[in-house]
Amino acid sequence: MLSFFILGFFSLVVQVLALRELSGLLTAHEAALGLGLSAWLLWTAAGLALVLKNHRLQERLNGSKGLLSACVLFVLAAGINFILLRKAGILLKPGLPPGLLELIIFSFALTLPTALTNGICIARGLSEKRVAFYWAETFGAAVGGLFTLFNSAFFPGTDPLLITGTVALALIFSIADIPLTSARKLAPAALTCVLFFGGSRLTPPFALPGLFKTAEAYARTTGSRMAILESSGQKTLIEDGGVLIQLPLTEQTEVSIQLPMLAHKKPEEILFIGPAGLFLAAEAQKHKPKNITVSDPDHFRTEFLIGRAGMKPEGIRLERTDARILLNARPGAYDLIFQTVPEPLNAAANRFFTLEFFRKAGASLKTGGILAFTLPFSENYLPPERAYFAASILATAAAAFKYVEPAPGGRLTVLASNSPMDLAPETLARRCAQRKIHNHYAVPANLPFLLDPYRRQWALAMLAKAKKPPLNTDLDPVAYFYLWKMWLAMFVSPGTLTGLALISVALLLLSSRLLRPMELLRDKESAGVFIAGFWAMGFEVVCLFMFQTYSGQLSWKMGILFSAFMAGSAAGAYIFKTASRLMTRAAALILALALTTWFYVYAPGLGAITPLQLFLLFMVLLSAGGFSLGAYFAAATGGVDNKAVRLYYSDLLGAALGGFIFSAALIPLAGLRASLLWAAGAIIAGLLIESFGHAAAITD
Template sequence: MAGSGSMGRHLTAIGAAGWASTVAQILMLREIFVQFYGNELSVGIVLFFWLLWTAAGSALAPRLFGKFPAVSASRRWSSLIPGLLSAYALAMPITVIWIRGARLLFHIPRGDVPGLGQTILLTGATTAPLCLLFGFLFGSIWMAAADSTPKGRSGLWIYAAEAAGAGIGGLTFYFLLLPRCTALEAAILSGWVPALAALITMGRAVGTGPAVALAAAWLMLASLWAAGGRLESWSRSWVWGSGLVRSVDTPYHNITVLQGQGQQSVMIDGLWAYSIPDPQGAEDAVHLALLQHGHPQKVLVLGAAGPEILRELLRYPDLRRILVVDPDPVLLSMSRLDREDPTVGFHCDDIRRYVRRAEDCYDVVLLHTADPVTLALNRFRTVEFFRDLDGLLCSGGVISVTVSGGEEMLGEAQIRLVSSVLGALDHVFGDRVLYPGSRIRLVAARNPGILARDPEILAGRAERRGLALQYVRRDRLENLLDPLRQAYFDQVLAAAPPELNRDGHPVGFLYALGWWTARTEGGASGDWIGPMTSPAFRKIGAAVVSAVAFLLLIWLVFGPRLPVERGAALAVFSVGASLMVLQIVLFLAYQIWEGALYTAMALLVTTFMTGLSAGALAAHCFVDKPGGWARAKQALLVAHAGLAALALALGWTFGRGAPSWIAFPSRPWALVFFCAAAGGMGVLGGAHFGLSCLVCKIRSGKGAAGPRLYAWDLAGAASAAMGGTLILLPIWGLSGAGWACAGFLAVTFAALLRSLRLR
């Protein structure tokens, strides 16, 4: 039996690995999100492969462990761990470079949007090495600790230390590395943590192989750091080409500036935001909305839109106030004019939080955010957000919203996308005008009779205000507002009335996802989205899921009883899947009602990981105690039932009536509520995993169950990362997702109850 020094080295190793894995996951999500022009589909794919490869690596370790003689197993694993840590240290910066170069290796032209198949292939290829390595490292440390500490304590300490290291890594990245380092620099610096842990864990009896690996890792990390600036420039140019002017990572976005064809284009998270100069885009954004108001004096711009829009706004001599709101100070600084103007102001805040709490009113509101291709962007196209905007308008005020469309015709996926935005807008505002174009512009007002559809009226207002416009001219207004063209758009959009896009039921994201897949893969690939958006599909789907769950419950209750390890594995799988979905529900709910998720996410994740660590350590109460086996089984059932109850409570909380009573007096109280929910989930999840490992170890007398159960936990989370994001949340909403998790946990509770032989 190894002493406390051996266990200390194992905890150091897994803590450093957990720290580095969290930083690596954040970096990979950000890099792939940018390189493949991602939305929640790409994020779901990343999480799916991340968890799947990690689960595979973790499951592989016990298989190899069984091939070693028992007398030499611990020594072999202990000598292998420093080498694995050294390899992981190097894999972090190499993976960032590999992601950026993948488009070149797979011959995807610069500027082309990868299709769904290419995104899946590239994501699977780029995530495999690092994630397989981490999973194998986790399993190796677990097996070494379990072999050297046979009392059942080691595995729980390993799981707790990994969760604690992951939480600290998330905080360190968001608050220290992200504001000061590029992604590649952050990866190199983070690689030093497992490299240092490899040095600490290397015992005297370790052979020359791990020592050589560690020396090579330290040398290569130092070389990468010395060449970091050039590597950053080269790797960015692999993605954007020679026209790259600047690329910077902020706590909110990746912002890239490209030079080409006499323009500078600003890309946010890989998607086009605006170009300079773009006189037609600036005129359309400003004058199509402001000409609809009789005498605009105060204008609110939501989202940083570039200095050209501000110059166009300043052509109105009667404007007294222009305010630009965006959470990213870098984007706000890029929107500033060459000279200061007292009329223009900038406010750094989350858009939704500002809109909800603003006390001033505005004549015109220009919403400059992208299509709802992510759940984060979808919150700017919901009924609730439009209601908040309506509350900001002065008497006779108008708002302007854009959505991807077409000049003459709309495809099926585009019709669904535009109609989802239009339906939410029409539900709140009494009148609106549609301007066709590659970006359809919708101008809405509270009451009928405010908006003009006569080109003569709009052109006359421009002339009286002394506006000599180059693109918003009389003839173009006649073309945009042509009755036949307007009749076509009214007809095709009325033929596909969508369900209302709401905060708690984000169907607009599903329509945008269909448009995104149709755009990248062709029209046929988006057809799988259409049926999912209908109420009938949801009712049929709910009936099918309920029937399958009922049959599974009957089989689990009256069929053959599962062995303890299989029953625990099924329970751990269901808990892993449910925790992933509930985390996404918490993130989305906080973002909807409070915004500014970017730094809050670090706190929520850290609270959750701290809860996991605390819950796993709590399972030690049942080690070597009288009646520990029976008490551990009872506590495991309580933890499982507690998670089901928590999922049910969150489903009820985030139902349709939730926002009326979640009236937090200030943001700190909201953060306390969500952190408490995340921490509670973590404690129950950590205790459930720790108790499952303890029950299986006591039952079998072996420590190999830990890595296998960890693999089942990650497999459940992987399935939920895709299914929860793409199906469960958009189709059944926040409350439906909570209730679905509660139902799944209830079914697996029956299997766990029988496998533990409790009546």
């Protein structure tokens, strides 16, 4: 049983670390996690089908030698997969958000080797001692999820290849009935060492767009992947594949700090949100404020930036609290708040551009206080999608503040306040002289040009072309509008449509030839489990995305959240393994519907609770969701082993489809909260299947 435990541990750790690498490759976009999870389940189902439909392969996997062969295949595929993830960055352009086609291709291609062989291992484990395998593998996965949490919190810099390589060796040597010194173990162990420990010496240690691969320093932190690139005396600080800041500061960066500082009559209490504030604070210090606070909860990231960028944060108070929590705790505390996140490329960044955030910031400002942030912009040509994106953010800010003033340039500097702001060039020039400020670019002579009314009018005219831009909210984030809704509505190229069509055809052929889903859906039980799996994965994906929106901590708590769902599923399957089949299936679906309904009703208020309460709540929600699925699955199988494997297969296919549809379509287009209505619809469909099936049985 030890080998099954280690297999579960290895599988979960590899899954979490691979999905984390995949997300980081794609600008840390959460949709990559959802699509990657969907792809993982699909390829796992394919691996399971590969064994179930091939009797010769089943015979080769029998016994301890067969188990060792399956595990070695899994281990080697995982090592190759991690190396592929690291090298995939050469196919990406730096700083650009991935489109839907890129997300789908990378998510499905870069999870295939590991997930397929994971399915083969599961098929081998289920071929004998099914109950023992299930419990040992599930317990190992739960411990693996806890391990990933400690990894991110305490030693995030450890290379995933070193971690997984060590566990891989333990898995190989744990197989019983084969001597430790046997060539059957020593040969794959040696190959594992070369692949994992040798691969850990490759640079860069994680995927970066091709332009950034020559970075001089790298670091994995609790929530990010950092790199520093130096060229021609300019240091570029990179976070998750996008530019965080450039040193020395560019003209536009200086202007974006100096304009808000000069717009305030007497700036004394300053807050910078985000790690870039470590470098921007020096600009604010020219005005001699009383206090400057920089909020960055990731202390590994802060230490890396301070140590590698060669700066000393003198006169700055570092706050380890998440900025949204900090704002809740300090109403009316600040004269100026600088939100330094470059743009909402993902939900973790988008949570600082939403209506809810702007309201929190407004409540934390003193009378006359100003919130300042910047957005990507161009004064020569503003693409329609960028105009739509910026217009949505400005409309959102205008819904939270009485006064919103855009200052166009290389980036669009936005000033928002609940008090009138005097941005007359002569006023700012006078304050600049009174405070004895010495700038390079934001000097009195340049202020009339920087604040030219014509430039402002042109920018507003470009933004006005976006008709009725939607507000960016926590539960309906603009990052997904930007990447999907507008993209699908207005900017789909023929090449992209062709690519999506080819992917659809390929998946259809795979399904028809290998997975053969229609064979599984011919009976009521398989169809019911398929729908339950569809709901469960959709519910889980919404939970994960919403947890990220409210906490920003999904990247490093993902593993333990996965484990909560799996533990709940195992508990449901165990408790109801001998219960009444019809009543249990109905009760499980009703519980799922109740969970979905509760989540839909109370989701808007979850941002007000403490981080610990939020984490525990989502652990409970995911555990309860897993419990519903496990109970339904146990009732559907009725304790029959042969039926369990077939229904587990149906569950995997339903979950894969649910993860794909919710991640690629429903959440981006309908929003997080509205997606729960679709999840509820799936449960209602399941209840109808149960009702009609029961009525037919009575009639017969």
